[in-house]
Amino acid sequence: MKTLDFVPRDHNHFLQILRYGERADGSSLFPGTGISAGASDIVLRPRLDSAFVDPFSSEGTLAILCDHLSRSGEPLAQSASTIVRRAFQRLTDTAGFELNALGEIEYFIGHKQIENQTERLEDKGYHAAAPFVFGQDLRRRTLSVLSEIGVPVKYGHSEVGFASAQNGSELTWEQHEIELALAPLPHAADNVALTQWVLRNLALEHGVEISFEPVVKKGHAGSGMHFHFAPTKDEQYLPVIDDKGKVTEWAELLIAGLLSSGCSLMAFGNRTPSSFVRLFQGKESPAGVTWGQFNRKALVRLPITMTDSSGASAYPETVEFRLPDGSANPHLLLAGIAQASCLAYSMKGRRELLESLHGDTAFQAKPQTIPVNSKEIANLLEQDRGTYEADGVFPSTLIDGELSRLRSQTE
Known part of the structure; x- marks a missing residue:
């Protein structure tokens, strides 16, 4: 900001x-x-x-x-705001629906060890309540402020991560999450940036440290920035699964785009060396290029949706992309996902791609692995740059700049 x-x-x-x-x-x-x-x-x-x-x-x-x-x-052309708006409009014109998204903002709060602090187990903080968490008031205040400034919120809670002060560190780190509500891609990107801005300001007021880094301590749970997607057409949300239990056309399109371009999207969604620490320490992060229902280790997941008494979905059904983390540039990432979806719209063999990369099938055949360093991401970005630069959405100079950044990054 x-x-x-x-x-x-x-x-x-x-x-x-x-x-x-x-x-x-x-x-x-x-x-x-x-x-x-x-x-x-x-x-x-x-x-x-x-x-x-x-x-x-x-x-x-x-x-x-x-x-x-x-x-x-x-x-x-070089503005991330311009890029995401152009990509959003191009996808709308191509596919005939408006794509909405929400971000899950995971973050760590760090404070100095307090004497006689209530004991907590390492990485056992999921949905914990005060007095077993010290960041509850800050999180609730954040929800209130976001509501006041017009950022729609779904919910907030404490997360798994908890790393006590030890090994020379003065800070105890505690993980929380704020999940936003669905909004059109450009607004969804703004909402992520505003949420991080609010959190940083409130952390300053509360006298604590805050980090969106993918990992604050090796060996402990890391912070992702998962995104959920749901399209609307004629102001109605479209389903992910049809009456026959099959993935719908729009969901197939999005999943295919994320699977085919997901690794090069790391240029916009996984931007720091600690991104790789999060991905390869085996803490509920994607392990390969796969998709599936409910699977938290898949690159793309179809989460459960609550239903009413008739069995109909009570909330919009979504497709979740679990690869990005707190280092992401939300505007460029969402723009890239829209461009990847446009590519998938005309892709032949989408259904076959999904069948081959479904979790049950892919893990039996050793799935494609995700990049292990920034240079591998750079190579994939260069290979896929035509996807992002299509119709002038991403300027070639911006892609050149990203390639230079990735290739000069020290792991």
């Missing part, structure tokens, strides 16, 4: 800011994306429907998210 502050001089100045925005340095806001310092002026244009009162400002402050425009007034 970045900030540009204004104090309106009068009513006309206020309207001018809202209508036209302000100039900014694009090369500083979007480094490594091909914007040169010699021609770096861009426009920040307020998105009025995103406005909320800043809950953390000591001064009364109206906060508004902005779109990014080029000097000619067109959406800025």
Whole structure:
């Protein structure tokens, strides 16, 4: 999150800011994306429907998210906000439905060991309640603030991870999760960024550390950032499973896209060296390129959905992508998933792909493994760049920048 502050001089100045925005340095806001310092002026244009009162400002402050425009007034190609909106629209035009998503934001709270603290078992914190968790008040306050600023929330709870202060560490780390509600892809990406912003501010107020790192201590449960997806058509959610117990066409399309492009999507969803620690220490993270119902070790999962007395789904049915973690860029990741889904729309043999990579079948035949380092991700991203750059959604300069970052990353 970045900030540009204004104090309106009068009513006309206020309207001018809202209508036209302000100039900014694009090369500083979007480094490594091909914007040169010699021609770096861009426009920040307020998105009025995103406005909320800043809950953390000591001064009364109206906060508004902005779109990014080029000097000619067109959406800025290098902006992650532009990219996810273009990808969302392309998928809508291609497949005939609007894709919605929600993020599961897992995070660790760290504080100094408190004498006589209630004893806890390592990595046994799932759905624990106070006094057995110290982060409950912060989590509940986060839910309230998110509601106040317009971010729809599903629920929050404590998670498995708990690593006590030891081996020279002063901090005890405790894991929590906030699951958001479904929203169209561009809004879902904004909601993830806003949730992390709220959590960081509240952690500062509470005097504790917060981390979205995939792993805070080796050998302990890590933090993912799973995403659930559900499309709407004519304002109605579409089912994942049909009346015959088969995967529906839209779900088949999305699953095929995630399976075929999931590993190169790690460029946007698994961006730090500790991403690989989380994935390869065997703590309910994906072990191979597979999918299945209910399986928490699959790359793609079809979670259970509650039903009413007639057996009909009481909530939208979703497809869950379990590979990303807290290092993800949510806008680029969701844009990449939309592009992968567009590719799968015209893919021949989708049904056969799903049959071969279903968990029961794939594990018998040794499934394709996920990349073990950033250089492998770079090779896959270069191989799949045509998927992401299709119809000009991802600029080639941005993909070049990601390749450079991945190949220079120290494991």
